[in-house]
Amino acid sequence: MSMLLFTLCVDPLLHILDQKLAGVRIGERARKTVVVAHADDITTFVTTPTDIPIISDAIQCYEKAMGARLNTRKSKTLAVEELHTSTDTLNIPTTLK
Numbered sequence: 001m002s003m004l005l006f007t008l009c010v011d012p013l014l015h016i017l018d019q020k021l022a023g024v025r026i027g028e029r030a031r032k033t034v035v036v037a038h039a040d041d042i043t044t045f046v047t048t049p050t051d052i053p054i055i056s057d058a059i060q061c062y063e064k065a066m067g068a069r070l071n072t073r074k075s076k077t078l079a080v081e082e083l084h085t086s087t088d089t090l091n092i093p094t095t096l097k
Contacts, residue, residue, distance in 0.1 A: 006040065010037065010040075010042070012065070013058060013059070017034055017044055017055065020054050021051050022047050022048065
């Protein structure tokens with residue numbers, strides 16, 4: 001039951017991110033992928049530096065509305081290429097792949 005309740009509570013955050021971010025497309029006709037969620041693990045695909053403040057704002061809004069907190073000690077960012085902007089607003093360590 002708790003996973004069902006968590007899913008219902010996290011859905012607004014996933015919806016906001018899906019609406020506001022460009023995401024990635026694999027193949028010509030592929031639907032965009034912005035967020036992949038499995039249980040309480042959420043992966044967001046960032047394609048431009050302007051996505052970072054959007055994610056930060058969405059997380060802050062979600063935290064305020066739901067009373068939840070992002071655990072930055074358990075969170076990571078992985079940059080496939082060098083970002084020309086700071087991810088410090090998310091307070092999550094970044095690894096360059």
